[in-house]
Amino acid sequence: MREITQTESTSTIKKKEAQNTWIRTEILFLFASFGLPYLMGLFFFLTSRYTLLDIFSQEKVIRYALLGVVFFFVFTFFSWYLYYRKADVFLHRSTKWILTTTFYFSFLLSPILANVLSPFIVPLVFCGLLVSLLVDEKLAYVVNAVVPSLFFVCYYVLNRDADPFSLVSSGLVQLLSGCFMLVSTKHRYTRLSFLLKCLVVGMVVSFPVAMVSSFLHNDMLMSDAVVSGIFSSLSVLIGLAFFMVLTPLFEVVFGLYSNFRLEELCTADAPLMERLAKEAPGTYNHSIAMATLAQDCARAIGENASLAKAGACYHDVGKLYNPICFSENQTTYNPHDNYIPEVSVALITRHTKEGADLIRKQLLPEALAQIAEEHHGDQTVSYFLNKSIRMTDEKMNSDLFRYKGPRPSTKISGIIMIVDTVEAATRAQGINKDPVLFRAFIHKLIADKMNSGQFSDCPLTFKDFSLIEETLLKSIPAIYHQRIKYNK
Numbered sequence: 001m002r003e004i005t006q007t008e009s010t011s012t013i014k015k016k017e018a019q020n021t022w023i024r025t026e027i028l029f030l031f032a033s034f035g036l037p038y039l040m041g042l043f044f045f046l047t048s049r050y051t052l053l054d055i056f057s058q059e060k061v062i063r064y065a066l067l068g069v070v071f072f073f074v075f076t077f078f079s080w081y082l083y084y085r086k087a088d089v090f091l092h093r094s095t096k097w098i099l100t101t102t103f104y105f106s107f108l109l110s111p112i113l114a115n116v117l118s119p120f121i122v123p124l125v126f127c128g129l130l131v132s133l134l135v136d137e138k139l140a141y142v143v144n145a146v147v148p149s150l151f152f153v154c155y156y157v158l159n160r161d162a163d164p165f166s167l168v169s170s171g172l173v174q175l176l177s178g179c180f181m182l183v184s185t186k187h188r189y190t191r192l193s194f195l196l197k198c199l200v201v202g203m204v205v206s207f208p209v210a211m212v213s214s215f216l217h218n219d220m221l222m223s224d225a226v227v228s229g230i231f232s233s234l235s236v237l238i239g240l241a242f243f244m245v246l247t248p249l250f251e252v253v254f255g256l257y258s259n260f261r262l263e264e265l266c267t268a269d270a271p272l273m274e275r276l277a278k279e280a281p282g283t284y285n286h287s288i289a290m291a292t293l294a295q296d297c298a299r300a301i302g303e304n305a306s307l308a309k310a311g312a313c314y315h316d317v318g319k320l321y322n323p324i325c326f327s328e329n330q331t332t333y334n335p336h337d338n339y340i341p342e343v344s345v346a347l348i349t350r351h352t353k354e355g356a357d358l359i360r361k362q363l364l365p366e367a368l369a370q371i372a373e374e375h376h377g378d379q380t381v382s383y384f385l386n387k388s389i390r391m392t393d394e395k396m397n398s399d400l401f402r403y404k405g406p407r408p409s410t411k412i413s414g415i416i417m418i419v420d421t422v423e424a425a426t427r428a429q430g431i432n433k434d435p436v437l438f439r440a441f442i443h444k445l446i447a448d449k450m451n452s453g454q455f456s457d458c459p460l461t462f463k464d465f466s467l468i469e470e471t472l473l474k475s476i477p478a479i480y481h482q483r484i485k486y487n488k
Helices: 002-046 058-086 087-091 093-116 125-134 138-156 164-184 191-215 222-254 259-265 271-279 281-298 305-312 343-347 350-363 366-374 382-392 411-429 435-451 462-479
Strands: none
Touching: 002 058, 002 087, 002 093, 002 138, 002 281, 058 087, 058 093, 058 138, 058 382, 093 125, 093 138, 093 222, 125 138, 125 164, 125 222, 125 343, 125 350, 138 164, 138 271, 138 281, 191 343, 259 305, 271 281, 281 366, 305 366, 305 411, 343 350, 343 382, 350 366, 366 411, 382 435, 411 435, 411 462
């Protein structure tokens, strides 16, 4: 009954939280949508030959309002997609701000460049790249398609002297360049290799597409087509420059993270990783082994492998406060021999909360703090519960020997819980050479978590559990393979 009530309560809280987030997001998007076309007109006025009366005539003001409706529809579609497909991303307080800021930055800067130089030089490709790294990869393709189309419609409303053919050609260049850049950088790279690959792909696609589309124009000379190609290549270069500058800035300001930053946090010289290696070497080795397994499992079910890897590296940093209290850091002395079970449980279970607090104190991504706090859920610490029962011969209240929760609320947190259990159990008992028995061993560990309700708030599906189990069956023997014994 306690578990059912807790599950219903948590589900109700999350539903209300999602509804409130939706309302706040829609209010922000409403004001942002109708304000953007008018601000575009104001920015365009700074570099145009038109007067304010021309730009804000009654006819154009009505068209700006219609554009505002289109913007609001686009933003609402983004909200709908994230709400139903990426609930954890949608609930992040900064997601709506990153989308709004990206649109405003690109739509306010681009009219100036288009008017002063050429429509082919507008740097819109960085929008899709930013959304891909900081929000969602699939949504990035939609953003990459919508932004050029919508911008050039807005620009034609602002500047009726613009050549429609040039606008369509430029939009096609931005769309194709952005798509090829997103596809070519789908796998994880360092910042430098990511930048170089985007630059090469963007240049190779943008220059010929701009030249060919411009040359097909009846009134366009070959020299003008070459100039259009050069401007398109420059647009890719400028877009990448904005991307490389804005990405770390947005990470800090909005508390978001890119896969680049997550990979950097997993290096041995990251401050908390360095402390963990020196002060709690057993925990460090356990976390590093988990990182490989979690990464493989996340990749198998289509989740962010870099986040799973970083979550595994940092899930136990709370043990830095009392490393000797955890068996992997002990040699001969075990302090729990001198404590009553209740004290031992208090020392053990508080590492989840302390780890989350330490991560937040270091200003690391909130997702890592969430994983640290959730990776044990509200499981019972059976060892000390049984020890207490043996000492007192009385029926004990198991709630006193539980972690404080919360239970895993994301697929990544669920993966970390599973991998943490399986890795620790495998390290303690070894790998059973019989594949059938080893499969049964892993399956039971996962099933026990499921039966205790630890995944009641987690969106992992039965298919996900099956893929995770298969991945662990393949990955664990590769990590803990047996070496031959050398002769003396």
